[in-house]
Amino acid sequence: MPEASTSVLTGPVQVVGTGLIGTSVALACRRAGLEVLLSDLDPDHVRTASGLGAGRPAEPGDTPELVVVAVPPDHLAEAIRAALVASPDAVVTDVGSVKLAPLDALAGQPGLDRYVGSHPMAGSERSGPLAASAALFDGRPWAVTPAADARAAGVRLVEALAEVCGGVVVRMRPEEHDRAVARTSHVPHLVSALVAGTLAGASADHLALSGQGVRDVTRIAAGDPGLYSQIIGGNATAVAALLGELRDRLDLALDAVRDGDRAGLASLLAHGVAGTLAIPGKHGGPPRPMVAVVVAVPDHPGELARLFADAGDSGVNIEDVRIDHDPGRLVGLVELDVAAEHAEELLGALESRGWAAHR
Amino acid sequence: MPEASTSVLTGPVQVVGTGLIGTSVALACRRAGLEVLLSDLDPDHVRTASGLGAGRPAEPGDTPELVVVAVPPDHLAEAIRAALVASPDAVVTDVGSVKLAPLDALAGQPGLDRYVGSHPMAGSERSGPLAASAALFDGRPWAVTPAADARAAGVRLVEALAEVCGGVVVRMRPEEHDRAVARTSHVPHLVSALVAGTLAGASADHLALSGQGVRDVTRIAAGDPGLYSQIIGGNATAVAALLGELRDRLDLALDAVRDGDRAGLASLLAHGVAGTLAIPGKHGGPPRPMVAVVVAVPDHPGELARLFADAGDSGVNIEDVRIDHDPGRLVGLVELDVAAEHAEELLGALESRGWAAHR
Numbered sequence: 010m011p012e013a014s015t016s017v018l019t020g021p022v023q024v025v026g027t028g029l030i031g032t033s034v035a036l037a038c039r040r041a042g043l044e045v046l047l048s049d050l051d052p053d054h055v056r057t058a059s060g061l062g063a064g065r066p067a068e069p070g071d072t073p074e075l076v077v078v079a080v081p082p083d084h085l086a087e088a089i090r091a092a093l094v095a096s097p098d099a100v101v102t103d104v105g106s107v108k109l110a111p112l113d114a115l116a117g118q119p120g121l122d123r124y125v126g127s128h129p130m131a132g133s134e135r136s137g138p139l140a141a142s143a144a145l146f147d148g149r150p151w152a153v154t155p156a157a158d159a160r161a162a163g164v165r166l167v168e169a170l171a172e173v174c175g176g177v178v179v180r181m182r183p184e185e186h187d188r189a190v191a192r193t194s195h196v197p198h199l200v201s202a203l204v205a206g207t208l209a210g211a212s213a214d215h216l217a218l219s220g221q222g223v224r225d226v227t228r229i230a231a232g233d234p235g236l237y238s239q240i241i242g243g244n245a246t247a248v249a250a251l252l253g254e255l256r257d258r259l260d261l262a263l264d265a266v267r268d269g270d271r272a273g274l275a276s277l278l279a280h281g282v283a284g285t286l287a288i289p290g291k292h293g294g295p296p297r298p299m300v301a302v303v304v305a306v307p308d309h310p311g312e313l314a315r316l317f318a319d320a321g322d323s324g325v326n327i328e329d330v331r332i333d334h335d336p337g338r339l340v341g342l343v344e345l346d347v348a349a350e351h352a353e354e355l356l357g358a359l360e361s362r363g364w365a366a367h368r
Numbered sequence: 369m370p371e372a373s374t375s376v377l378t379g380p381v382q383v384v385g386t387g388l389i390g391t392s393v394a395l396a397c398r399r400a401g402l403e404v405l406l407s408d409l410d411p412d413h414v415r416t417a418s419g420l421g422a423g424r425p426a427e428p429g430d431t432p433e434l435v436v437v438a439v440p441p442d443h444l445a446e447a448i449r450a451a452l453v454a455s456p457d458a459v460v461t462d463v464g465s466v467k468l469a470p471l472d473a474l475a476g477q478p479g480l481d482r483y484v485g486s487h488p489m490a491g492s493e494r495s496g497p498l499a500a501s502a503a504l505f506d507g508r509p510w511a512v513t514p515a516a517d518a519r520a521a522g523v524r525l526v527e528a529l530a531e532v533c534g535g536v537v538v539r540m541r542p543e544e545h546d547r548a549v550a551r552t553s554h555v556p557h558l559v560s561a562l563v564a565g566t567l568a569g570a571s572a573d574h575l576a577l578s579g580q581g582v583r584d585v586t587r588i589a590a591g592d593p594g595l596y597s598q599i600i601g602g603n604a605t606a607v608a609a610l611l612g613e614l615r616d617r618l619d620l621a622l623d624a625v626r627d628g629d630r631a632g633l634a635s636l637l638a639h640g641v642a643g644t645l646a647i648p649g650k651h652g653g654p655p656r657p658m659v660a661v662v663v664a665v666p667d668h669p670g671e672l673a674r675l676f677a678d679a680g681d682s683g684v685n686i687e688d689v690r691i692d693h694d695p696g697r698l699v700g701l702v703e704l705d706v707a708a709e710h711a712e713e714l715l716g717a718l719e720s721r722g723w724a725a726h727r
Contacts (some may be wrong), residue, residue: 130579144727147664148578150699181574189574192566197582199625200563202640203617204556207610215548217538218509219647220489222588223556229581231644232638242630249625251566256618258562263615266558266608271597278593281561283566285590288578305506312678313689314673321673328670329691330702342507343689349727367501 018169020044021094025088027058030104030129031079032141034064037174040143058138069334072096078103083354086114093120102127102170106190107243108154108183108294125159125167126183128152128190144175149171151176191247191306196227196255199241199248205230221331233313294310294367299328300352301344304359304366309331316343323358325351371574377528379403382432382455384415384447389463389488390438391500394422396533397616399502404500405430417497431455433527437462441598445473452479459522461486465544465549466602467513484518484526485542487511487549488535495592503534510535513542555614558600558607564589580690583709643650658687660703663718663725675702675723682717 020043024035027049031062035045035058045064049055055066060222067073076092076099078085092101101124108126115121131149151171155164164180171178179191205227208216225245241248258277265273308311320327347355352368360365379402385392386408394404394417406421408414413427427430435451437444444464447684451460454697460712463468466487474480490508510530514523523539526539530537536697542547564586568573600607617636624632665671681685706714 053661070460075707115689130577132453138726142726143661144662144726146662147724150579152577181573185574186577186655189571189577192570192574193578197563197585199617199621199637201581201585201708203614203621204559204569204641205640205643206617206636207551207555207614207643210640211551211646212548214538214540215544215551216646218489218511218545219547219552222508222560224647225553225584225587226556226560227640227644227647228584228639230640232641233635234634234641237637238634240629241625241631242628245625245628250624252618252622252625255562256615256622259559259611259615259618262558262562263608265609266600266604266611269483269601269604271601274601275593277565278558278589278596280568280592281564281586281589282591282593284561284564284566285568286426286584287567287575288583288586289575298485303501305503312680314676314678317673317676319673322673327672338720339575347695347727365503365506367503368499 016041017165018072018173018174019276021046021071021073022064022170023067023071023076023092023099024058024064024074024079025046025049025092025137026079027054028079028129029061029075029136029138030145031138032058032061032063033131033143033145034077034079034104034170034174036061036141036143037146038170039063041173043173045213046073054138058141061138061141063138063141073099075099075170076101077170078105080105080287081236082107082110082243085111087115090115090118093118093123093338100125100160100166102163102167104129105239105243106194108152108186109175109246110243112156118317121156122158123163125163126156126157126186127156127167127171128173128186130330131176132309136236146171146355147175147177150179152176152181152186152189154181154186180336187244187247188251191244195244196251198232198237199252201227201238202230202253212254250312286349297316299346300349300368301331302352302355302359302366302368304343304345304364306343306364313343316328319359319362319364320355325355325358331354375400375528376524377402377531377532378433379432380405380432381423381529382407382426382430382435382450382451382458383423383438384408384435385438385701386413386497387438388495388499389490389504390495390500391420391422391491391497392416392504393436393438393463393501393502393529393533395420395531396429396505398422400532402532405432413497420497420500420568432458434458435460437464439464440595441466441469441602444470448463448483449474449477452482458482459484459519459525459714461522461526464489464602465553465575465599467511468605469602471542476577480515481517481519482522482669483515484522485513485515486526486530487513487545488530488533490535495595501673505530507536508535511545511548512537512539512682513545514539515542521536528540534637541586546603546606547610550610552583554600554603554607555610555678557596558611559614560586561589561596562717575612658692658705659708659727660705661711661714661725661727663704663723665702665723672702675718678718678721678723679704679714684714684717 023046024031046067048067129151333342382405405426407426489509690703
């Protein structure tokens with residue numbers, strides 16, 4: 010666990026906005042022994058966060074070393090400006106999902122060289138301080154996005170915050186960040202929602218044929234529309250550019266399907282395969298060939314533990330797990346992803362202990 | 369396990385095409401004690417499948433009760449026709465992903481009332497007889513799609529095959545099936561490939577911000593382009609109709625993003641949320657509110673087993689599991705989905721045993 014004494018960050022840290030992300034940052038800073046000051050438009054949120062041990066309510070005359078703005082995207086610029094004015098000696102950062110729009114809105118603001126944007130890649134389907142956790146950022150990428158004129162000391166302080174929170178620092182320019190999240194988050198979210206939209210109102214008979222594929226494609230579409238319309242709308246330039254490219258490729262796909270152009274269709278699908286291989290593998294390494302070993306597991310407590318105990322005894326590391334939601338049967342199908350060269354070993358170990366398993 | 373003696377299906381069953389699906393059907397029939405006859409254009413495949421215990425090579429003069437055609441989509445009609453001619457007393461079925469195109473190609477074929485299409489919702493990223501398993505269809509939906517003039521006895525026989533294989537029969541008309549899989553499989557696959565395509569060639573710095581969301585959306589895009597171009601191309605009418613609708617909604621989304629129309633964007637996203645709620649829940653029941661409990665787990669063998677043992681001791685049933693692929697850290701984040709009302713119980717049980725966990 011990082012200790013405050015080994016960090017350039019010594020506190021106090023003020024957190025503005027004690028929702029899920031802000032309170033989680035506050036709890037992580039408290040875990041590292043830092044003094045934390047809390048503020049929010051909603052005094053109930055401050056009381057709740059404070060009661061969870063996230064810090065004490067901020068008071069006039071407080072002099073934070075670092076202010077962390079954790080408010081909804083549409084209110085970022087205004088809250089960053091207020092922090093720069095209220096704490097003229099502090100470094101100010103934020104944890105918002107878009108980085109250029111607030112900077113543009115703040116152009117010319119005195120003290121803007123004390124602001125360094127950041128964006129931890131973590132969240133939850135829940136919101137509010139009660140959903141917060143000091144562990145929320147453990148192992149997650151945390152983008153730090155200084156503008157060209159940001160002070161170097163401020164950048165170091167914000168990177169220290171990311172480290173205190175357990176995040177993995179990824180430094181990039183604000184405009185790069187926004188293009189990156191358009192590609193890795195905003196456009197996938199929007200398209201997932203469009204695919205999910207085609208299921209709304211479909212007949213139950215048809216939806217009975219839903220497998221794991223469509224469930225995976227549409228999982229993130231369950232996110233809060235109000236929040237995601239702010240996030241995606243706040244990154245309009247980068248999202249529109251990429252979404253326009255995707256629409257043009259969708260038109261090509263539609264033409265290929267209508268014209269019976271199998272080669273054109275296969276070429277678009279092959280481009281997709283190349284894309285799946287471009288996503289970084291576990292721990293940032295190159296992707297390794299994985300194989301899914303499928304096991305039938307009775308659907309009651311204890312059976313998964315028995316399966317993982319048997320899998321653990323085999324010495325093969327499980328890289329990923331999926332449980333298939335199968336209609337009409339009280340048995341679950343658990344898919345264990347393992348490195349291809351260990352699949353037979355795992356399969357043999359499980360079958361020798363009576364599991365019905367296959368690759 | 370279903371027994372042949374309790375089924376209307378008494379065999380022999382002939383399997384034409386001993387790839388992954390065909391050999392898996394053959395193994396499931398053998399498991400139920402049925403005689404199985406194997407044929408394939410590639411004699412090596414028949415030898416391999418036979419060596420796995422899937423049955424014996426078919427011979428001239430064999431009189432199967434049921435012929436199961438399991439060849440690639442583009443060769444279905446031709447292989448079904450050959451089976452109807454070669455086995456004039458047999459019922460003929462197939463396991464292809466599209467149901468209308470072969471029927472249209474066979475219009476006027478004598479004996480077509482002995483053909484009843486079917487489609488098990490199961491597969492693997494691997495292919496060929498060595499990847500086959502008698503357990504492949506356990507608990508999976510299995511569409512049975514008789515044309516209007518199909519004989520009732522044939523329908524009963526094909527439904528018995530699905531049951532012998534452990535599948536869950538979903539009866540529907542062929543045109544309904546094709547519209548259903550366009551919605552639940554083919555369009556999601558194609559759109560997943562288009563999103564994945566936007567990642568091909570992107571900079572590694574940008575892709576470092578990839579989280580679980582984009583990985584889920586693009587997982588199925590890794591499928592074989594040659595096979596999926598046959599599947600999607602073979603269902604062109606239904607796919608084009610739905611893909612055209614989706615393109616029109618994508619244009620609306622693009623307009624909303626460009627025009628800064630937050631309400632329009634939120635409305636499209638809300639439609640997606642409704643779609644995610646329409647997918648049937650586990651075991652076909654209504655969706656229950658689920659909560660993800662996130663646990664940090666050291667990345668070596670045995671730790672997952674310890675986690676599931678502790679989770680099992682809590683008595684809370686784990687409905688789904690995800691392991692997050694986090695860059696730069698030798699710790700995995702495991703998300704355990706549980707019914708919302710049991711989340712606090714599980715969290716407490718895990719924390720009391722020393723796990724760093726949060727909702």
